[in-house]
Amino acid sequence: MTLIFGRYSMENMENMENMEKVEIAVIGAGLGGAAAAALLRKKGFSVHSFEQAPTFDRLGAGIHIGPNVMKVFRYLGIEETLSSIASHPAYWFSRDGRTGDYLSRIELGNFALKEYGAPYITIHRGDMHAVQMQMLPESTVHFGHKLTNLEEREDGVLLSFENGQNVFADLVVGADGINSAIREKLLGVEKPNYSGWIGHRALVNVKTLRESGLEFEACVKWWWEKSRHIMAYDTKGDGSEYYYVTGVPDQEWNHGTSFVDSSREEMEAVFGDNAHPIVKALIGATTSVTKWPFYNRDPLGLWSRGRLCLLGDACHPMRPHMAQGACMAIEDATVLSRCLEETGLDGYETAFRLYERTRRERATKVQTISNANTWLKQPEDPAWVYSYDPLTTPLRESLPA
Ligand SMILES: Cc1cc2nc3c(=O)[nH]c(=O)nc-3n(C[C@H](O)[C@H](O)[C@H](O)COP(=O)(O)OP(=O)(O)OC[C@H]3O[C@@H](n4cnc5c(N)ncnc54)[C@H](O)[C@@H]3O)c2cc1C
Structure with missing residues (x-):
């Protein structure tokens, strides 16, 4: 046609x-x-x-893709291409933003492949989208x-x-x-409703990170009180790109645009006080950072x-x-x-x-x-999310009671 x-x-x-x-x-x-x-x-x-x-x-941003969707990419024939350019974190760590204490360690890597049926990847969203568009x-x-x-x-x-x-x-x-x-x-x-939260997004300077001599885990979420956080992860398999996205309460968004520039100074003001040395180094390696409002809707x-x-x-x-x-x-x-x-x-x-x-x-x-x-802040079993297979889940004639 x-x-x-x-x-x-x-x-x-x-x-x-x-x-x-x-x-x-x-x-x-x-x-x-x-x-x-x-x-x-x-x-x-x-x-x-x-x-x-x-x-x-x-655009400079990363994304996680769970095994629930990597199964779909396998079906579409792009799993291997995406896997080859993505990072495969062994864990999703949750850590206290000040002390560095581990709040949870969710096993991914080979465990995800075996238990959930496909890999868990983190990747640059532009790279992933480009592979999708080539189909x-x-x-x-x-x-x-x-x-x-x-x-x-x-x-x-x-x-x-x-x-x-x-x-x-x-x-x-x-x-x-x-x-x-x-x-x-x-x-x-x-x-849509403005959620009262914004996120800072940055691809950081990896050379500066490495020079700190500290260990930057492949996928880690740093938490402060009231669920303020920084989620940081690799967006390439070779460790050459490291990204963070934050969640910070902010009562109003009056900029009238989908994002505005932020700065390292602003990141320091929001997170720097008594932050763990790894977080300080992460912020220190920031050269350019933007901030975005988060919107949502009721179901x-x-x-x-x-x-x-x-x-x-x-x-x-x-x-x-x-x-x-x-x-x-x-x-x-x-x-x-x-x-x-x-x-x-x-x-x-x-x-x-x-x-x-x-x-x-x-x-x-x-x-x-x-x-x-609240996701994965405490130890919990993520199997209900990651084991799901949209290719085989039964099609429902009626809504569950
Ligand atoms: C900071 C941040 C981090 C995130 N991290 C993750 C993550 O790690 N993992 C994850 O799974 N999700 C993540 N998400 C969520 C994810 O980005 C969105 O849920 C996803 O992009 C939704 O896809 P979509 O195709 O429905 O909409 P979109 O990606 O928004 O695509 C909509 C498209 O429609 C086009 N469009 C809009 N209006 C029109 C029109 N009138 N005519 C023609 N075209 C139009 C737009 O230009 C756009 O290309 C994150 C989101 C944010 C903000």
């Missing part, structure tokens, strides 16, 4: 007869949207991705396409983009992040309506403290693709119902724990 773009106005509907359809339009080609497009293609659907950004850059034929990814309007019709959905293009699709997957236009269409305009009662459905942050955004937001988006994409494979395109109503019933309980649980920021 070929895609024909047109400059059709909503009023001028007779032109629609000459317009061929996209089977599935995925709005947003972020971590969840890219996975959804690849998975749906693998199930045999014709899929096109529409992304507002003109291109993707390698999609260029002709199916449409950059510079910001969705501005959509109209549901009996036989499909007419999508309108800011650049004046229109596309007609059988089904639409909203993978367009926390400020989702699809969510807005389904549920009306509602700004959604509606995941789909008609020919539209949501996944990832469009559906259940969360504070990032469980390192599972993108993993949930990719799990969603996996289950959604299985449901549509089961029912075929025409059975989309059943597929969307199965999808929500299979996903809602788990995504909401992760969203709740992530927002509470």
